Amino acid sequence: MSDFRQRALDYHEKPTPGKIRVELSKPAEGVDDLALAYSPGVAEPVREIANDPDAAYRYTAKGNMVAVISNGTAILGLGNLGPLASKPVMEGKALLFKRFAGLDAIDIEVKHRTTEEFINTVANIADTFGGINLEDIKAPECFEIEQELIKRCRIPVFHDDQHGTAIVTAAGMLNALEIQGKTIEDAKIVCMGAGAAAVACMELLIKCGAQREKIYMLDRKGVIHTRRDDLTEHKALFANNTDKRTLDDVMDGADIFVGVSGPDLLPPETLRLMADNPIVFACSNPDPEIKPELAHDVRSDLIMATGRSDYPNQVNNVLCFPFIFRGALDVRATAINDEMKVAAVEAIREISKEPVPDEVLKASKSESLTFGKHYIIPKPMDPRLCSRIAKAVAQAALDSGVARLDTLPASYK
Numbered sequence: 001m002s003d004f005r006q007r008a009l010d011y012h013e014k015p016t017p018g019k020i021r022v023e024l025s026k027p028a029e030g031v032d033d034l035a036l037a038y039s040p041g042v043a044e045p046v047r048e049i050a051n052d053p054d055a056a057y058r059y060t061a062k063g064n065m066v067a068v069i070s071n072g073t074a075i076l077g078l079g080n081l082g083p084l085a086s087k088p089v090m091e092g093k094a095l096l097f098k099r100f101a102g103l104d105a106i107d108i109e110v111k112h113r114t115t116e117e118f119i120n121t122v123a124n125i126a127d128t129f130g131g132i133n134l135e136d137i138k139a140p141e142c143f144e145i146e147q148e149l150i151k152r153c154r155i156p157v158f159h160d161d162q163h164g165t166a167i168v169t170a171a172g173m174l175n176a177l178e179i180q181g182k183t184i185e186d187a188k189i190v191c192m193g194a195g196a197a198a199v200a201c202m203e204l205l206i207k208c209g210a211q212r213e214k215i216y217m218l219d220r221k222g223v224i225h226t227r228r229d230d231l232t233e234h235k236a237l238f239a240n241n242t243d244k245r246t247l248d249d250v251m252d253g254a255d256i257f258v259g260v261s262g263p264d265l266l267p268p269e270t271l272r273l274m275a276d277n278p279i280v281f282a283c284s285n286p287d288p289e290i291k292p293e294l295a296h297d298v299r300s301d302l303i304m305a306t307g308r309s310d311y312p313n314q315v316n317n318v319l320c321f322p323f324i325f326r327g328a329l330d331v332r333a334t335a336i337n338d339e340m341k342v343a344a345v346e347a348i349r350e351i352s353k354e355p356v357p358d359e360v361l362k363a364s365k366s367e368s369l370t371f372g373k374h375y376i377i378p379k380p381m382d383p384r385l386c387s388r389i390a391k392a393v394a395q396a397a398l399d400s401g402v403a404r405l406d407t408l409p410a411s412y413k
């Protein structure tokens with residue numbers, strides 16, 4: 001067994017199995033404490049909440065708690081391995097919520113027969129939480145699941161693989177284009193993958209100025225084009241009126257490659273076909289569409305990003321989901337809308353261009369990080385992410401009318 005594999009297994013197993021646990025936030029030592037915490041004292045907040053459901057934010061942990069919910073149908077790039085196998089990833093997301101944004105998160109893995117059954121299960125438990133982060137649910141079911149839950153729940157429901165990924169991709173991409181001296185409007189874009197992350201990333205890039213007809217999306221059958229008769233509703237939105245059929249066909253002269261598909265799907269020789277100063281986001285986890293060392297070997301003019309922590313330019317939704325939920329929950333937003341997503345994109349972009357604090361350099365084992373080809377996007381351990389993204393998102397929620405509080409919390413001012 002490789003040393004890294006063993007270390008990863010040991011990390012998850014020892015000294016106690018798993019990555020999260022529940023801790024008490026109130027004293028529970030003697031009889032007086034127990035009388036308040038449980039019977040009879042607990043009856044008082046019960047009565048308050050029965051009279052006014054919003055009192056749950058005052059008397060329970062709801063307002064600081066997110067459910068990370070999956071069915072394990074698209075676990076990272078590992079595929080449909082079922083709900084239980086997704087648990088380490090969901091515990092991992094909970095760890096990140098707590099570590100980076102102070103949010104308590106609990107993982108829930110749902111076994112279900114039909115999409116409707118999954119939706120009903122989540123809708124029926126939603127009131128327990130301040131927000132719901134859907135994770136690693138494959139396309140096309142993920143689209144219906146998210147839309148239906150948004151309709152049925154009064155709390156933010158956010159499919160991280162769609163929108164968290166799209167927000168971070170857009171922020172990194174706009175920065176990378178700036179560095180390469182290109183514009184989003186003129187860019188020829190190849191997107192490998194046509195699932196949850198791909199569709200959301202391309203839709204957000206279009207909102208940022210990309211031209212739909214300059215996007216070439218591929219699934220397992222090759223280029224998605226108008227003469228295909230096997231396209232789902234969401235793939236059809238990207239059907240290109242082209243006679244190009246293969247990855248090589250569309251990579252010829254491309255400015256941007258976004259990979260949200262699977263490991264090692266971009267051959268180094270195909271990279272040679274791209275335009276000068278290309279941008280390659282090989283975001284599949286854990287193994288990217290192309291390894292950075294291979295990519296750099298064939299192109300010295302590229303900007304390269306992956307979804308991983310152990311290479312420069314980590315384009316990963318961890319830069320978004322803890323903070324967008326922090327901002328949304330802090331103003332009790334009923335939803336996470338486009339205005340809040342755009343505010344997150346802008347906040348991430350801005351931070352990338354500012355001097356990096358010493359503590360971030362130390363945590364990322366870097367001597368220096370300056371906006372440029374090898375630093376297009378902040379590091380996840382940058383403490384500015386939480387304060388800046390959450391504030392921008394909370395303000396956007398207030399401005400766009402989805403916040404249930406009237407003002408930013410005092411701690412934001």
Ligand SMILES: NC(=O)C1=CN([C@@H]2O[C@H](COP(=O)(O)OP(=O)(O)OC[C@H]3O[C@@H](n4cnc5c(N)ncnc54)[C@H](OP(=O)(O)O)[C@@H]3O)[C@@H](O)[C@H]2O)C=CC1
Nearest residue numbers: 076077139194195196197219220260261284285307316317
């Ligand atoms: N860095 C980050 O922050 C994130 C990275 N990702 C990564 O993106 C990938 C996809 O995730 P997600 O969108 O949630 O999953 P989905 O299951 O929704 O989509 C997967 C897509 O990849 C396509 N695909 C798989 N294998 C190939 C192949 N050999 N050639 C072409 N296309 C292929 C599938 O094609 P078809 O439709 O034909 O089945 C499908 O369209 C994963 O690797 C995941 O780790 C996802 C979210 C965040």
Ligand SMILES: CC(=O)C(=O)O
Nearest residue numbers: 076077161285316317
């Ligand atoms: C990062 C992530 O959410 C994924 O790869 O699925």
Ligand SMILES: [Mg+2]
Nearest residue numbers: 076135136161
């Ligand atoms: Mg995911």
